[in-house]
Amino acid sequence: MVVEGLVAFAGAAFLIALAPGPSTVVIMRQSVRSGRRAGLATVLGNEAGVLAWGVAAAVGLSALLVASQVAYDVLRVTGAAVLVYFGARALWQARRGADAAEGGDAPQDGPAGDAAGVPVPVWRCFRLGLVTNIANPKAGVFAVSFLPQFVPSGWPVMAALLLLAVLWALIDLVWYAGVVWLAGLARRTLVRPAVRRWLERVSGAVLVGLGVRLAAETR
Numbered sequence: 119m120v121v122e123g124l125v126a127f128a129g130a131a132f133l134i135a136l137a138p139g140p141s142t143v144v145i146m147r148q149s150v151r152s153g154r155r156a157g158l159a160t161v162l163g164n165e166a167g168v169l170a171w172g173v174a175a176a177v178g179l180s181a182l183l184v185a186s187q188v189a190y191d192v193l194r195v196t197g198a199a200v201l202v203y204f205g206a207r208a209l210w211q212a213r214r215g216a217d218a219a220e221g222g223d224a225p226q227d228g229p230a231g232d233a234a235g236v237p238v239p240v241w242r243c244f245r246l247g248l249v250t251n252i253a254n255p256k257a258g259v260f261a262v263s264f265l266p267q268f269v270p271s272g273w274p275v276m277a278a279l280l281l282l283a284v285l286w287a288l289i290d291l292v293w294y295a296g297v298v299w300l301a302g303l304a305r306r307t308l309v310r311p312a313v314r315r316w317l318e319r320v321s322g323a324v325l326v327g328l329g330v331r332l333a334a335e336t337r
Contacts, residue, residue, distance in 0.1 A: 172283020
């Protein structure tokens with residue numbers, strides 16, 4: 119029964135990983151913009167956030183988001199502001215790239231650099247992935263509502279929740295590593311200035327839209 123429960127959890131966690139969200143947009147953008155190394159660093163930051171929410175669920179902190187409307191709203195508004203900020207930055211960078219191209223000074227990308235060819239610090243990508251995940255209150259509510267359903271009967275609840283959180287993060291990691299790999303294959307084409315500006319506009323608009331939707335939603 120324990121094995122069957124873990125298999126069911128793994129399948130459910132994988133299906134949830136497939137659902138696109140803010141983390142998917144940010145990871146794909148970093149992978150295309152700055153290369154696989156930056157993309158993987160962003161993934162690791164995202165999974166650190168997943169583990170943090172899993173630990174919070176294990177010690178009961180995530181339950182506060184479910185029980186307290188004020189706590190949920192504070193994190194919701196904060197997360198919305200973060201997403202809008204990231205989206206606005208992407209749109210601004212797309213605009214700067216367009217202006218540079220019109221001026222005949224379009225930047226060229228290096229193998230692991232930003233739009234100006236400057237190497238992107240790995241820690242910055244890690245932080246971006248972490249902040250994107252932590253600032254999403256849905257991740258906290260999901261952790262406290264989803265993980266306990268798969269705690270095996272008779273197991274210590276905290277230990278079981280921590281184990282499930284680690285498994286959740288590993289499944290997420292495998293999926294997003296595949297996303298980064300695929301983005302790396304397409305990067306040679308997608309990194310072209312005109313295509314890159316289009317991707318910046320799309321990813322920026324999506325992040326702003328997700329932020330506005332998060333700010334406007336009610337439970």
